[in-house]
Amino acid sequence: MHKVMSKALWGLVLMISIFACKPKGADAWDAFTACASTTCVKEVLAVKDAFLENPEAIFTRFNESDEQGTDHVVGWLYILRDSVLLNSNFASTEERFDLQQQIVEVAKPYQENAKFADMAKFVVDELGQLAIASELEDDVVEPASEPFSGTYGFELPNEAGSGELLVSQISADQFKFKLSVVGKKPAYNQGIMEGVANILGSTADFSTNEFGGTCKLSFNFGDGVEITTLEGDPATCGFGNGVKADGVYRRTSFADPFLSAADAKKVKQLQGTWQSLDDPKSVVKIMDGKYIDVYDGEEVSSAIYVYYAKCPKDCDPIDAGACLKTIGQDDMCYSLVSLTATNLELSLISGRGNTNRYKKK
Structure with a gap:
């Protein structure tokens, strides 16, 4: 009887030690920060699992690390990105894409949470833009290069x-x-x-x-x-x-036929070539439904743009004013600060907050 109980107790101790050796929840974050190396993929994945299971607990640890002035959150995201999500040897494209979507979808709701908003936006920004789906060439649909409006x-x-x-x-x-x-x-x-x-x-x-x-x-x-x-x-x-x-x-x-008369007038004023007052080499062309950046005589980018009388929520505007949104591989939103027949001021939303000033050529 004594031997049976001893074996049972030993088995229980063994199970507890095995369980304790596997980082879980907040312990997973401690294990990762203790590892602190680009080889810590196992620890990174344990944090990922804990995040999907209990995002608030991990966001709390993220905030604590940030308050302590460490860069562990950045390190975790970079290893997760480079060694897992963008690593074709880790898993199939479909599996990595599905994992990316799981993480982003779990983080998105917390962008509206006062306590975790900054960290949630950081996670979504860093992982949400990874072009994993582009590896699925047969499934990729290229965005239109010509405007619809x-x-x-x-x-x-x-x-x-x-x-x-x-x-x-x-x-x-x-x-x-x-x-x-x-x-x-x-x-x-x-x-x-x-x-x-x-x-x-x-x-x-x-x-x-x-x-x-x-x-x-x-x-x-x-x-x-x-x-x-x-x-x-x-x-x-x-x-x-x-x-x-x-x-x-x-x-x-090319004019948007659904705009009010006042907004249609603004869009008409926008049409043309705008010379930067801050950088003589920089020019913006807004015409025929496209927003074209030119620098030193060379076209840098061209994208469809949409004018909004009231900037949409997905632009994360600071006010309810008008804005332009360029649509392409990377969507960009510009607050329309000021517009006259000869002068234009735009501010990149989520940028540094500086205003770009232009004069019509």
Whole structure:
């Protein structure tokens, strides 16, 4: 009996020691900070597991390290990034991408938490922009290089039909539209459709069941936009007899047709070439739905831009004023500080807070 109890006790002690040797929760952070080396991948992963299980506990330890003036949080993120998330030898692209998304999604809600906001934003900024998905070449959709916002139309000869499409891009992923179609003579039946389409690269799709059946349209942007009915007929799309939206619509304007008169005036004033008053080599061109940076005569970057009368939350604005958001591989938001017919002042949101001053050339 004594031997049996001794074996049982020894087994219990062994289990406790094994469990104690495995860093968990706050202990995982202690193990990592004690290791403090680029070879501490096991310890980094233990912190990752603890973070996914109890983010508040790890954020608390992050804050403590920051208050002590150490760079352990930076070290943990860099090792996690370079030795795990971007290391093709660690796991498959799909597994690493899934891990990245798990960490970012857990951290995101804490960006609104007064106690953990700074650390949460740091984690999201450092890990959220990693282009792991770009390794999945077949699944990558390149962002559009041409702006969506504008007015498009077509008119067939001999009064055989016409159409007009108004588009306003509201984010990198969506645009709102109003589509008006007129059928051929002599009936001139009409059709009107409004909604929000989902963008995927240079194409978009829209679906509605408003008229008793499914109507699905695709928008293929290139030299204008080609609309194709994927599902439905005139009745289920809410159009008159014999009326279809299908066709190639040519762009007639880059201006956002949904802006108020006051905002449309501002956007019109924005158009042109702006010379920096702070750096004679720096020029910004804003035209035809694009924001183009030029330095010393060379084009540095070009991106679609969207004007917002009220800066959206995803730009993290400091006030509710107007802003410009460039959409591409890296989205950037600029607060519109001041604008006249001859002068422009922009401030990069989340930047150093300095104002860039320009004069129209």
